[in-house]
Amino acid sequence: MRYGPIVFLAAFLTLSASWCGFVLTPQIQLGRAVQETNSVVKAELYPQGRPGLARAGLEVYRADGCFYCHSQQVDQKKTLVDVFLTDAGKTPTAVAQALEDAHAGTFSAPGLAAGLPKPVLRNATMESASVLASLLKKAGATAELHLAPAGPDIERGWGARRTVAQDFISDSTVMLGSQRVGPDLANVGARLPDENWQLMHLYAPRSVTKDSPMPSYPFLFERRKTGQHPAPDALQQLPKEFAPPAGYEIVPKPEARALVAYLLSLRSDTPLYEAPLTPPAPPAAATNAPAK
């Protein structure tokens, strides 16, 4: 290493290799991503983009550094597959035999048609599930495969599936976080959708979560004298030690409302090609019809 130019060249080549690898190539692969239809409900384009108030909330999230304690990345260790029998077909004995052959357990042939769709194999790998599905098909039944992502983050309820690049294309300033003092927020809009709870949690975290280490954000709220009628968006149900004195109310400032709108817009549970999952069936719609 006698000459300056050789050292310079070494530095230049290694840095350009790293630049090509982590700056250029991801930009080529991911930089022009657009909304795509999701893999289950093809009519929906994902992601929808954050509505105006939530976009303003992202700026509050950034300015107050929420990402130093909260991450927005859900990880997934594996994808488990359940096999659901949807139609027992015309020969339930053959179906029951196929199930036994595949070590899925013993099912009585007459009882197969009851309670469909019902799971016949749970938490299997894709290989064994596909084998069972094809065996069932040969026996004249129809089966569906349901995907269930699994991992420590998902067990904690932080998300239905792992987060992927598509979840963030409509955000500018993507704040994924690098430390978890508090829970992951990638799917918090699905987990904690109550606006009042979120506002109380920002005003005084220990009022809704005992012993929470989160700092309080009273500067996002205004304490003022209650007028003739309480303000409609004043914080309700604050515990006594956090509530303002009588005659006063706590009203969220626009920043607080924006931040909560942003938090409620944080969802990453849509099935996608790169992160497939079978969403839980929506509950049966309530009707006014008399119960059968």
Place this chain on the structure above:
Amino acid sequence: MNSPTNQPVTSAPRDNSGTKDPAVPIWLIVVLFLLVYWGAVYFDEHGGWFDSQVYTPYVSAEQLKTFQVSGGPNPFEEGRAVYAKTCVACHQANGQGAPGTFPPLAGSDWVNEPQPGRMIRIVLQGFSGPGLTIKGQPFNTGSAMVPWNGLSDDDLAAVITFVRGNKEWGNNASPVTPEQVHAIREKVKNHPLSFTPAEIEQISPAD
């Protein structure tokens, strides 16, 4: 302090008359190569080979494909997506079009015919020309319908199924398969783009 005759090695090349500069210990090279080998194996197993759609825990594009088990194809919903991307600009989200310019699809005759031949032709090759009247309303000749033969048979079948079967618009005609679209595509291969109303009137719907 700096002794004048003892220049540290950081500043000067070692003179060749002295003892040889110790080399990198062999065990360190061995460790390096072992780690490089481990790294290569690890990347092979977990790297997805640079595919932009493979995220852990999936390890390859082929494996990811096997996990695409969304409950079966749904042409109606796929057609809804195609309509939203392609047709909504002119025919509007409610299928009513614009009076005098873009014909409505909701409740219109050619859409609801039992045989879809006319409609497939219009969508494939485009449509323009004088003399079009739909539900008593005349449509001017100024704006032509663009041919959509660039879309695949699947997409065309999906969007035509969606329009024909959209009960919200009052349409209740049969769905269309990609094979039907393909058959018509072959038939009109040599026809110049853009059918006129007169031509469509002459074609039997069953064709």
Place this chain on the structure above:
Amino acid sequence: MNATCTTSSASDAVSTVEIDASCRVPLFTLFVSAAVWLVVASVFGLIASLKFHSPNLLSGCAWLTYGRVHPVATNALLYGFALQAGFGVALWIIARIGQTRVAQPWLIAVGGKLWNFGLLIGILGILGGDSTGFENLEIPSYGVVFLFLGYLLIGFWSLVTLHRRQERALGPSQWFLLAAFFWFPWIYFTANYLLLAHTPIRGVTQAIVDWWYIGNLNLVWFGLVGLAVAFYFIEQLMNRALHSRYLALFTFWTILLFASWSGIPRSAPVPAWIPAMSTVATVLTLVTALSVMVNIYQTCGRGCSQTENPPPGKFIAFGTGAFVIAWLMNSISAIPEVNAVTNFTWYTVAQWQLNVFGFFAMTMFGAIYYIVPRVTGMEWPSAKSVGRHFWLAAIGIILIALPLAIGGLIEGVHWRNPKLTNVDVAKNALNFLRVSTIGEVLILLGNVLLLGNLIGLSVRYYKIHFVPVYKDVTAKLDPAEVKP
């Protein structure tokens, strides 16, 4: 303490005295500002640390919320102290090894002033809510412009100084510094331009660029400059040559090749190949740590445990040891099974603190304590404070890194148990945090000692060198001496 020996017998040789004198102006700007920012960083770091014990501390003021105090502490430490002190020490080493005067010292000092101005408005911007949202890059764009302009002046004239060296062949310290002076503007400009310019890049590519920058700054840049300084001073203080140039070359290449790809976390929402490459590269940085360990150990031999080690030597020795431990911590935690436990925990914070403060800052302290007396020709006002600073800083960083590393590992195990809520996990980590706060206090005290020493020396220098001149110039003239 003036150096009276000349270096070579060539007729155009520049004496060490002249070299040191040419360094005076830029080093004064860079070192004093660095020491001020260091104290600022420690104060804000202490406030941030205290907020974990009493979350309601100072929570009424938006400017002092944790999410603003924390980035101020890290940015003041990185850009205020670490980079500035690094520039200053690198410049002095380049001048000394090259046996040439610093080129355009006043322009370098102007660069330093621009840097500090940019940092000041940037820090105030962060406190006011303009943080960019990217870790280690929180300075808003209006501050970045001045930081970059300041660097251009500093970097360009430092490279000119290197170019004007007497001995054309380059030694390990110079390779490392040359690469580092080239590395920083590229990564800084790329990251800030892509993330903060008018149309930033979209989606997770932002996060990837941010992580790329963090890895290159913390591992590559601090590694290159810190090791260059450590190698130089080990040779100076031990008065013997570095054990093996080839090992230094090996270290150089492994830093450039592997550490430049580190930094992407395993769980990131990016295609699998990106974290996989980063994992492999970070594990491979193990060989860098091992090569430095072997080189230094063989150089020092049995002499490392001398009781007569002057304080600068103690700092350098501690810094080198911290380098090896921090890089070992980093590469081991990149192994996927280990990373599943350490990801997102205090362990990564401990590793960062050990690398930036334990390794880089301590090495810079040793260098500053060595350089300033030689450049100014004066002794430190309080020699005892230098020794006290060492013990405060050493014990302080150990009290930060060790509990947080252990606490982080325990926290990681707890996070994998879904029955424990995040409040339980936080409560279990609290005692470790309390110990680390004590460490922050000790570090703050040590930094105040450094600042006091520097200011005291500057005041004394001013009094000795400027006041008499000033008095002389402004004295009343004797009418008899005035020529008509």
